[in-house]
Amino acid sequence: MTTGLLDLVCVGVITSPHGIQGMVLVKSFTQIPSDIMSYHTLLDEEGKKIPLKFGRENSKEEFLAHIEGVNTRNDTEQYRRIKLYVLRKDLPKADDRFYYHVDLLECQAHSIKGLDLGKITSVFNFGAGDLIEVSDGKESYLVPFNPDAVPVIDLEKKIIQIEDDFLCGRK
Amino acid sequence: MARSVWKGPFIDGYLIKKADATRASGRREIIKIWSRRSTILPQFVGLTFGVYNGHKFIPVFVTENMIGHKFGEFAPTRTYYGHGADKKAKR
Numbered sequence: 409m410t411t412g413l414l415d416l417v418c419v420g421v422i423t424s425p426h427g428i429q430g431m432v433l434v435k436s437f438t439q440i441p442s443d444i445m446s447y448h449t450l451l452d453e454e455g456k457k458i459p460l461k462f463g464r465e466n467s468k469e470e471f472l473a474h475i476e477g478v479n480t481r482n483d484t485e486q487y488r489r490i491k492l493y494v495l496r497k498d499l500p501k502a503d504d505r506f507y508y509h510v511d512l513l514e515c516q517a518h519s520i521k522g523l524d525l526g527k528i529t530s531v532f533n534f535g536a537g538d539l540i541e542v543s544d545g546k547e548s549y550l551v552p553f554n555p556d557a558v559p560v561i562d563l564e565k566k567i568i569q570i571e572d573d574f575l576c577g578r579k
Numbered sequence: 580m581a582r583s584v585w586k587g588p589f590i591d592g593y594l595i596k597k598a599d600a601t602r603a604s605g606r607r608e609i610i611k612i613w614s615r616r617s618t619i620l621p622q623f624v625g626l627t628f629g630v631y632n633g634h635k636f637i638p639v640f641v642t643e644n645m646i647g648h649k650f651g652e653f654a655p656t657r658t659y660y661g662h663g664a665d666k667k668a669k670r
Contacts, residue, residue, distance in 0.1 A: 419664045437662035494665075505670050509663035530660060531668050536639040536653040538668035552627060552638040553668050556607055561670070573608040574627070574638070 416451065416493035417510050420444045422458075425484035426472055432484050433466055434473045434492065441469040450492045458492065507561065515566045517542045517551075520559075525549065525570060542570070549575045588618035588647070598623055611636055615651030630654035 420436045436444040444450075445462040452458055459476035466472050478484055502508055509531040517525040517540075526544030531553070533539065538553040549570075551557050557574035560567075582589070591614040601610050602622075609629040624643055629636030630650045637654035639645075645653070 417664060418662055437664035439664070439666045443665065499665050502667055506667040507670065509666045509668060512668060513663065531663065531666075532658075533668070534637060534639075534653050534655055536641075536645065538670075539638055540668070548635070550635065550638055552640050553670055554640065555670060557638075558670065571607075573606060 415496050416453075416455070417496055417499065418491050419447065419450070419494050420492040422473075422487045422490045422492065423470070424488055425481050426466070428481045429474075430479040430481070430484050431463070431472055431474050432460075432487055434460065434462070434471050436469050436471065441465075442471075444492070445471065447494045447498060449498065450494060452490050453493065455493075458487070458490070460492075507563070511563050512540060512561075512568075515561075515563070515568050517568050517570055519570055519572050519575070521572060525575070528568070540568075551575065588620065590614075590617040590620060595620075595622075598626055601626060609636070609638055612650065615649065615654065617650055619645050619648055619650060621646055632656045 419438050420434050423433045423435050425431070426433045434444065438444050450458050450460055460473045461476060463472040463474065475484065475487060496510065499508060512528050512531055515528045517528060519525055525542050527542065528540050529543045530541040531538060532541065539550050540553050542549045542551060551570050551574050557571050558568055559571060560569035594612055594614055594617050597610050597612070601608065609627050611629040613631045615630060619641055623641045625641065627638055627640045628650060630639050630653060632654040633656050639650060639653045
């Protein structure tokens with residue numbers, strides 16, 4: 409089965425083998441690190457299922473896991489640095505006012521006056537609320553992600569509208 | 580050593596003037612500032628500042644919890660992009 413890259417969301421990576429009995433270390437990228445264990449189907453980049461059985465937490469954001477059918481360290485070497493994905497439809501429904509970063513990325517941004525500002529390239533949070541970065545390839549803007557600055561979000565059409573006063577970070 | 584209490588919080592003077600002017604105008608624009616060392620005061624709550632990080636201006640919407648912290652704390656100078664994964668943004 410091959411899945412389009414847009415439908416896949418990267419939630420972690422197999423960093424290295426661990427021990428000699430086919431265990432691996434998995435680094436989690438999820439908001440709550442242990443949430444990676446709750447996804448039943450983890451896929452690789454090509455959409456192939458990787459049957460992981462999670463064990464204990466090794467360190468912050470890292471978990472031990474066993475790949476079913478793999479029992480030696482040599483066999484686990486081939487899994488090194490393989491990224492783990494889930495299907496976008498497998499993510500739980502976001503509550504009101506919450507938006508998945510993956511949904512916002514690549515949305516086309518327009519100003520209220522109708523100017524084309526580019527696409528959303530990143531979503532940040534530096535401790536003072538969420539920020540979106542809009543870039544047209546030449547210029548980039550950082551915009552606070554709140555109803556005043558971003559009054560309109562249409563995820564189906566992949567369009568957002570930005571209030572002109574909140575365009576910040578122009579280089 | 581912590582700053583002496585009798586001195587009061589440190590703040591660059593121009594910042595208070597800019598904040599007052601914006602509040603008086605009633606506009607909701609971003610106030611561009613370069614003073615990362617200034618303390619966030621209660622009268623800044625509700626305003627959005629663009630704090631310079633040496634590269635660009637990072638929007639900082641001031642809330643009550645941020646009073647007493649410095650502006651620079653909310654505008655990192657080195658950015659780690661990280662992974663989106665299942666992370667959510669709150670609007």
